[in-house]
Amino acid sequence: MLRYILQRILLFIPTVFVISVVTFTLIQLPPGDYITVYAAQLEASGQEVSEQLLTALRGRYGLDQPITIQYAKWIGNIVLYGDFGQSMQWNRPVADLIWERLWWTIALSLGTLIFTWIVAFPIGIYSATHQYSVADYVFTFIGFFGQGVPDFLLALVLMWLGYSWFGVEVGGLFSAAYKDAPWSLAKFADLLRHLWVPVVVLGIAGTAGLIRTMRANLLDELRKPYVVTARAKGMKERALVWKYPVRVALNPFISGLAYVLPGLVSGATIISVVLSLPTTGPMMLRALMSQDMYLAGSFLLLLSTLTVLGTLVSDILLAWVDPRIRLG
Amino acid sequence: MPTKSRKDLQGERLFTASQWQLMWWRFTRHKLAVISMVVLLVAYGIALFCEFVAPHDPNRYDARWVLAPPMKLHFVDKDGRFHLQPFVYGLKSKRDLETLAMVVVPDESRTYPIKLFARGDPYELWGQFANDRHLFGIKADDQMFFLFGADELGRDSLSRIIYGGRISLSIGLVGVFLSLIFGIILGGISGYYGGVADLIIQRVIEFLRSLPAIPLWLMLAAALPPTWSSIRIYFGITIILSFIGWTGLARVVRGRFLALREEDFILAARLANAPRMRIILRHMVPSFASHLIASLTLSIPGMIMSETALSFLGLGLQPPIVSWGVLLQSAQNLRSVVLAPWLLLPGLFVVIVVLAFNFMGDGLRDAADPYAM
Numbered sequence: 001m002l003r004y005i006l007q008r009i010l011l012f013i014p015t016v017f018v019i020s021v022v023t024f025t026l027i028q029l030p031p032g033d034y035i036t037v038y039a040a041q042l043e044a045s046g047q048e049v050s051e052q053l054l055t056a057l058r059g060r061y062g063l064d065q066p067i068t069i070q071y072a073k074w075i076g077n078i079v080l081y082g083d084f085g086q087s088m089q090w091n092r093p094v095a096d097l098i099w100e101r102l103w104w105t106i107a108l109s110l111g112t113l114i115f116t117w118i119v120a121f122p123i124g125i126y127s128a129t130h131q132y133s134v135a136d137y138v139f140t141f142i143g144f145f146g147q148g149v150p151d152f153l154l155a156l157v158l159m160w161l162g163y164s165w166f167g168v169e170v171g172g173l174f175s176a177a178y179k180d181a182p183w184s185l186a187k188f189a190d191l192l193r194h195l196w197v198p199v200v201v202l203g204i205a206g207t208a209g210l211i212r213t214m215r216a217n218l219l220d221e222l223r224k225p226y227v228v229t230a231r232a233k234g235m236k237e238r239a240l241v242w243k244y245p246v247r248v249a250l251n252p253f254i255s256g257l258a259y260v261l262p263g264l265v266s267g268a269t270i271i272s273v274v275l276s277l278p279t280t281g282p283m284m285l286r287a288l289m290s291q292d293m294y295l296a297g298s299f300l301l302l303l304s305t306l307t308v309l310g311t312l313v314s315d316i317l318l319a320w321v322d323p324r325i326r327l328g
Numbered sequence: 329m330p331t332k333s334r335k336d337l338q339g340e341r342l343f344t345a346s347q348w349q350l351m352w353w354r355f356t357r358h359k360l361a362v363i364s365m366v367v368l369l370v371a372y373g374i375a376l377f378c379e380f381v382a383p384h385d386p387n388r389y390d391a392r393w394v395l396a397p398p399m400k401l402h403f404v405d406k407d408g409r410f411h412l413q414p415f416v417y418g419l420k421s422k423r424d425l426e427t428l429a430m431v432v433v434p435d436e437s438r439t440y441p442i443k444l445f446a447r448g449d450p451y452e453l454w455g456q457f458a459n460d461r462h463l464f465g466i467k468a469d470d471q472m473f474f475l476f477g478a479d480e481l482g483r484d485s486l487s488r489i490i491y492g493g494r495i496s497l498s499i500g501l502v503g504v505f506l507s508l509i510f511g512i513i514l515g516g517i518s519g520y521y522g523g524v525a526d527l528i529i530q531r532v533i534e535f536l537r538s539l540p541a542i543p544l545w546l547m548l549a550a551a552l553p554p555t556w557s558s559i560r561i562y563f564g565i566t567i568i569l570s571f572i573g574w575t576g577l578a579r580v581v582r583g584r585f586l587a588l589r590e591e592d593f594i595l596a597a598r599l600a601n602a603p604r605m606r607i608i609l610r611h612m613v614p615s616f617a618s619h620l621i622a623s624l625t626l627s628i629p630g631m632i633m634s635e636t637a638l639s640f641l642g643l644g645l646q647p648p649i650v651s652w653g654v655l656l657q658s659a660q661n662l663r664s665v666v667l668a669p670w671l672l673l674p675g676l677f678v679v680i681v682v683l684a685f686n687f688m689g690d691g692l693r694d695a696a697d698p699y700a701m
Contacts, residue, residue, distance in 0.1 A: 018535060029551035148629070148682045148683040149679050157672065160669060265543070266540040270637055270641060289550075293550075308539075
């Protein structure tokens with residue numbers, strides 16, 4: 001077990017290295033470096049741009065050096081000092097801007113994950129034990145629908161219905177009254193009132209997928225001879241289902257972490273733009289629109305690292321739950 | 329001479345039927361999949377002939393009809409007379425006395441019957457054949473025909489949705505085709521040779537699948553030079569989308585290769601000293617082609633949704649290209665949706681096409697292995 005965990009962690013390090021190289025390449029892709037854009041911006045706003053300032057800036061980010069040195073400087077600053085570079089659009093260090101938004105993205109993704117589990121677990125079991133019942137067909141239909149509707153469209157339609165039927169604006173995470181208020185129970189309640197919309201919208205596709213896998217796995221398991229044997233011996237149906245097949249069929253819930261998490265983070269990006277949530281999505285989009293590549297790149301780096309970390313955690317959990325994996 | 333019963337004939341046909349014939353029979357048993365296939369054929373047919381089917385030029389605008397609501401089809405006129413041929417009322421601008429804003433309302437003094445093969449805006453089908461006949465439309469120079477309402481510039485939404493279908497539907501096919509090429513080459517290498525090549529390719533696939541797709545696509549799309557022409561942006565976006573799309577197909581191909589490698593008929597071919605390429609192309613590919621077609625069908629909707637999402641965010645295709653995602657951009661904020669809910673209609677078509685592909689892919693997957701029964 002320990003060896004397996006060590007193996008996985010060792011694999012994690014080169015993965016993050018590759019992520020950082022990919023991100024750095026993407027930051028460098030647009031024509032012209034960051035300083036040229038910065039100078040053009042300053043000039044456009046009527047400020048004087050001295051050659052001295054530009055040279056100083058180029059030196060600070062190592063832009064006058066070969067690309068490998070630039071990469072080493074960039075990643076070194078991030079790892080050692082937590083310095084992600086400067087955002088041109090905000091004229092502030094990137095590190096100041098990203099953390100709060102990153103926490104919201106993590107909170108939203110994890111919240112949705114928990115929602116997905118809570119909803120998919122009972123429905124998956126019910127659908128499998130009551131195969132081809134009316135409710136099974138209904139859930140199957142909802143499942144197909146959930147996977148077929150783009151999440152941002154669902155968000156738009158919910159917003160529209162919420163506004164035109166109930167007169168409430170479902171966007172954002174807080175009502176105006178609580179936006180800048182300090183944390184309190186009332187503010188938390190207000191948050192929950194707003195949070196369900198993005199959680200449901202974001203979770204529906206994942207939930208649908210999870211129900212399908214849970215149902216298929218449990219059906220396979222229920223047809224196995226050991227279930228027949230237990231039933232023949234007179235074991236109570238409820239105890240029988242819960243004690244053995246459900247525990248075996250539970251694997252996709254944990255391995256699903258690895259598949260669902262990238263999708264959640266990815267979906268949260270676009271949902272947040274539609275529902276104007278204070279997560280990484282809208283800020284990253286705006287950064288890309290104005291070619292603020294350091295800010296956008298930092299988001300990509302951190303989000304990718306987080307999802308890979310999620311995969312790592314799910315792999316370890318899975319090995320802990322299912323001995324076949326760590327021994328296989 | 330005893331005549332064979334119907335049942336015997338059927339049985340004989342079953343025994344002599346080819347693999348593809350069996351699959352087709354199996355597929356037609358899945359009613360929803362057949363309906364979906366018809367829906368998709370119609371959708372692609374419309375996309376192919378969009379210049380002819382669309383009642384208007386997608387770029388024709390009229391400032392008088394900004395955000396005009398969808399016209400209603402009428403069969404009964406003001407005098408209570410029934411017309412077999414549906415007609416619509418004209419439009420007029422009026423000031424709303426409550427909000428004091430200009431609104432477009434039906435003008436019941438003018439009626440326009442809807443004609444098949446009506447003359448309208450001139451177009452060139454596939455840029456080749458000049459014509460001005462449209463599948464349907466109204467005969468009027470001064471009045472545009474808005475079955476699905478007008479957008480914020482007074483252009484016909486229906487025509488734009490139909491033209492957008494050509495881009496959105498084709499991008500799914502082109503993207504999946506690119507993914508297929510990558511997928512077959514890399515998945516094939518991975519599955520046939522195994523060993524180090526397999527290990528490396530599997531790691532790359534795992535890596536790509538663990539990344540959040542939309543932020544990565546956004547970053548890649550932002551790196552496309554803004555000076556590019558529309559057609560280059562189009563291909564740029566498809567390449568970006570297949571950047572992750574190939575991983576799923578490569579997994580299918582690899583899995584099939586691994587399974588087939590152990591089969592007796594492959595061993596027989598190898599013992600008969602067949603060259604490697606012949607084994608792959610003549611023996612292996614035909615036996616997993618059906619599975620591949622099913623997986624391809626199931627990966628097209630993902631492509632379509634991704635393009636829609638990217639364009640919706642403003643980093644995919646750009647106007648003047650019309651795609652469903654580009655059209656949905658104008659429905660990005662709540663105010664315009666409340667004011668003009670018909671701007672959400674392109675989304676309905678995305679949902680229909682995506683669901684149809686999913687159902688058809690499901691049917692194909694079930695039919696892919698006709699001997700499995």
